[in-house]
Amino acid sequence: MNPPVLSIRNLSVSNRRTKQPSAVVQQISFNLNPGEVLAVVGESGCGKTKTAEAIMGLLPRDGWSVQADAIELDGSDLAKLPESGLRRVRGRKISMIFQEPLTALDPVFTAGNQLASIFRRHRGKTRSEAYQCSMEMLSKVGFADTRNVLKSYPHQLSGGMRQRVMIAMAMACRPRVLIADEPTTALDVTTQAQVLDQLTRLGQEYGTSILLITHDPGVVAQYCDRALVMLEGRIVEDANVRDLFARPQHDYTRRLLASVAGVGSG
Amino acid sequence: MTSPVLPLLSVRDLVVRYPARGHSGIPMTAVRGVSLEIAPAGIFGLVGESGSGKSSLAHAILHLSPPAGGEVLFRGQDLAAMKPSQLKAARRNIQLVFQDSLASLSPRRSVLQTLLEPLDHFRIGNPATRAEKAAMALETVGLDPALRHRYPQELSGGQKQRVALARALVAEPDLIIADEPLSSLDVSVQSRIIELILELREKLGVAFLFVSHDLSAVQRLADTVGVMYLGKMVESADTDTLFERPAHPYTRSLMAAVPVADPSHPRPAVLAGEPPSPLTPPSGCVFHMRCGDKIPICSTVVPNETFVCGETGMCEDSRRFKTISHRVRCHLWNVTKT
Ligand SMILES: Nc1ncnc2c1ncn2[C@@H]1O[C@H](COP(=O)(O)OP(=O)(O)OP(=O)(O)O)[C@@H](O)[C@H]1O
Ligand SMILES: Nc1ncnc2c1ncn2[C@@H]1O[C@H](COP(=O)(O)OP(=O)(O)OP(=O)(O)O)[C@@H](O)[C@H]1O
Ligand code: SF4
Ligand SMILES: [Mg+2]
Ligand SMILES: [Mg+2]
Numbered sequence: 183m184n185p186p187v188l189s190i191r192n193l194s195v196s197n198r199r200t201k202q203p204s205a206v207v208q209q210i211s212f213n214l215n216p217g218e219v220l221a222v223v224g225e226s227g228c229g230k231t232k233t234a235e236a237i238m239g240l241l242p243r244d245g246w247s248v249q250a251d252a253i254e255l256d257g258s259d260l261a262k263l264p265e266s267g268l269r270r271v272r273g274r275k276i277s278m279i280f281q282e283p284l285t286a287l288d289p290v291f292t293a294g295n296q297l298a299s300i301f302r303r304h305r306g307k308t309r310s311e312a313y314q315c316s317m318e319m320l321s322k323v324g325f326a327d328t329r330n331v332l333k334s335y336p337h338q339l340s341g342g343m344r345q346r347v348m349i350a351m352a353m354a355c356r357p358r359v360l361i362a363d364e365p366t367t368a369l370d371v372t373t374q375a376q377v378l379d380q381l382t383r384l385g386q387e388y389g390t391s392i393l394l395i396t397h398d399p400g401v402v403a404q405y406c407d408r409a410l411v412m413l414e415g416r417i418v419e420d421a422n423v424r425d426l427f428a429r430p431q432h433d434y435t436r437r438l439l440a441s442v443a444g445v446g447s448g
Numbered sequence: 449m450t451s452p453v454l455p456l457l458s459v460r461d462l463v464v465r466y467p468a469r470g471h472s473g474i475p476m477t478a479v480r481g482v483s484l485e486i487a488p489a490g491i492f493g494l495v496g497e498s499g500s501g502k503s504s505l506a507h508a509i510l511h512l513s514p515p516a517g518g519e520v521l522f523r524g525q526d527l528a529a530m531k532p533s534q535l536k537a538a539r540r541n542i543q544l545v546f547q548d549s550l551a552s553l554s555p556r557r558s559v560l561q562t563l564l565e566p567l568d569h570f571r572i573g574n575p576a577t578r579a580e581k582a583a584m585a586l587e588t589v590g591l592d593p594a595l596r597h598r599y600p601q602e603l604s605g606g607q608k609q610r611v612a613l614a615r616a617l618v619a620e621p622d623l624i625i626a627d628e629p630l631s632s633l634d635v636s637v638q639s640r641i642i643e644l645i646l647e648l649r650e651k652l653g654v655a656f657l658f659v660s661h662d663l664s665a666v667q668r669l670a671d672t673v674g675v676m677y678l679g680k681m682v683e684s685a686d687t688d689t690l691f692e693r694p695a696h697p698y699t700r701s702l703m704a705a706v707p708v709a710d711p712s713h714p715r716p717a718v719l720a721g722e723p724p725s726p727l728t729p730p731s732g733c734v735f736h737m738r739c740g741d742k743i744p745i746c747s748t749v750v751p752n753e754t755f756v757c758g759e760t761g762m763c764e765d766s767r768r769f770k771t772i773s774h775r776v777r778c779h780l781w782n783v784t785k786t
Contacts, residue, residue: 341503
């Protein structure tokens with residue numbers, strides 16, 4: 183088997199300011215394999231987003247302490263990179279779709295500005311090529327009037343439209359690893375089906391592996407290969423999706439899956 | 449239309465329009481004549497396409513962006529014509545939970561301060577009972593009391609979302625307009641909150657306009673459901689009817705696209721065809737560009753809103769008296785689908 187694209191060894195995250203008795207992420211280890219879509223599920227507040235932000239190197243060092251034996255992306259250890267090196271990796275080799283689109287998009291630039299600049303910066307496109315690519319990317323995430331979306335400022339877009347603009351931005355740089363933190367919470371299920379289809383197709387086309395944080399067991403079952411179940415900062419189960427649904431091992435996983443049985447699956 | 453009780457909220461032919469973007473000049477009509485009614489203690493579930501105008505409708509009800517047409521009556525009174533003192537009372541009685549919960553919470557207020565703010569502002573109770581009410585609201589949304597001194601930026605996505613919901617609950621309003629209030633929550637927390645909302649409705653008689661993409665949450669919570677597509681309400685009915693006998697092809701596509709929590713089940717199919725543009729809405733039926741059932745007149749003639757089943761008659765389908773009507777905008781409304 184090919185070596186993992188992303189390999190996390192003993193990652194712990196704790197906050198320096200609030201004196202919490204225990205770290206919000208505690209000694210977690212996992213691998214993300216080439217072309218894989220790996221789900222991360224778990225109760226609200228269990229540490230999913232902090233895990234993602236720690237991998238991306240986005241936690242401010244004065245407020246947070248991040249410890250890990252290794253955060254290896256394609257064999258190089260991100261934990262040992264200085265901030266300048268991390269910045270080069272982010273957006274090019276690893277990118278993230280944030281849980282809160284409004285805080286991740288820049289309010290003073292149009293969606294077109296923000297999307298096209300990624301094509302120019304990371305993919306070396308000219309201004310007019312970047313514009314063309316932006317329109318294509320937007321139609322992949324379900325927009326009809328792409329010209330109008332490009333002209334829009336984030337506040338002029340609906341919640342789900344912002345989320346799709348952010349997904350388009352993350353896909354634009356064709357990263358090796360994409361971390362998607364609840365990427366479809368503001369989408370209706372028909373749009374969600376289209377967007378997740380495109381996202382998983384990305385993996386096949388550009389060789390992007392995806393870490394997909396979600397609370398929807400339906401999304402795990404339909405779009406993911408493997409799943410990590412987190413509980414209070416730890417990974418309590420790491421299984422391929424078929425096994426997870428057929429033979430959940432941990433008590434918490436069983437409860438999680440039992441609570442969806444019969445709902446919405448009629 | 450006569451209802452047995454005066455509706456708490458009644459929205460008639462509401463239109464919301466936004467100015468043109470950039471230099472080319474077509475304004476965009478986000479809500480194109482939507483009507484709905486919510487009875488006291490009623491729960492109206494609003495679902496629909498991303499960008500179909502649900503949040504615009506929610507905001508226009510509160511006049512956060514003034515409607516370009518139509519009217520909004522709260523207990524029979526036009527909000528636009530209210531005196532300042534009445535408006536203040538109405539503001540207390542209608543609470544909004546914004547879709548972007550983080551953006552709506554002040555970074556300078558702790559969780560507890562956030563919850564006390566509306567109580568102080570509207571002078572509800574005395575300082576002791578206020579603290580008690582705040583604690584109860586936290587419990588309702590399942591937030592650990594230890595988090596009450598945290599600031600929003602120190603909370604997870606789902607924790608912030610629950611603070612926003614608790615802030616709306618704490619003022620004990622008559623109506624809560626909740627725009628995707630549960631979207632970041634895991635299934636078990638969601639279930640608990642749904643149970644508690646139903647309990648609050650029984651106990652306090654609070655009504656909800658519940659905007660959500662989660663069809664199973666809507667099914668459990670709502671009495672009535674409306675489905676929006678491109679600025680129009682294409683179907684509405686009581687919850688059982690809507691889920692058992694959806695009459696509009698878009699409603700059926702939505703139901704078919706819910707991903708099933710079973711890996712051996714096939715993925716939901718992606719809707720064929722181009723989504724329509726709200727700037728240049730299609731002629732005829734709003735859904736004809738993607739509808740698998742369309743017939744020639746669909747692309748030229750706008751389907752009228754039809755009562756599949758009127759409110760004061762025997763419902764042909766279920767052979768029962770219905771209190772709420774099933775309405776649909778589709779030329780094929782009476783063609784039975786299996
Ligand atoms: N600045 C902070 N200071 C202290 N604790 C924090 C801070 N930010 C987050 N936390 C805590 O860290 C824990 C993990 O947060 P994280 O955002 O990773 O949760 P999550 O699993 O993504 O949850 P959700 O599904 O609700 O988004 C939470 O319990 C949260 O309260
Ligand atoms: N402040 C605004 N200025 C200009 N246009 C806006 C504004 N708010 C929304 N729109 C536009 O109005 C339309 C409807 O948006 P709205 O936010 O009401 O949709 P929605 O149904 O809530 O979608 P979602 O499910 O994605 O949140 C969209 O085309 C959007 O671009
Ligand atoms: S009116 Fe025609 S196009 Fe529109 S939903 Fe009905 S069948 Fe489909
Ligand atoms: Mg999170
Ligand atoms: Mg919205």
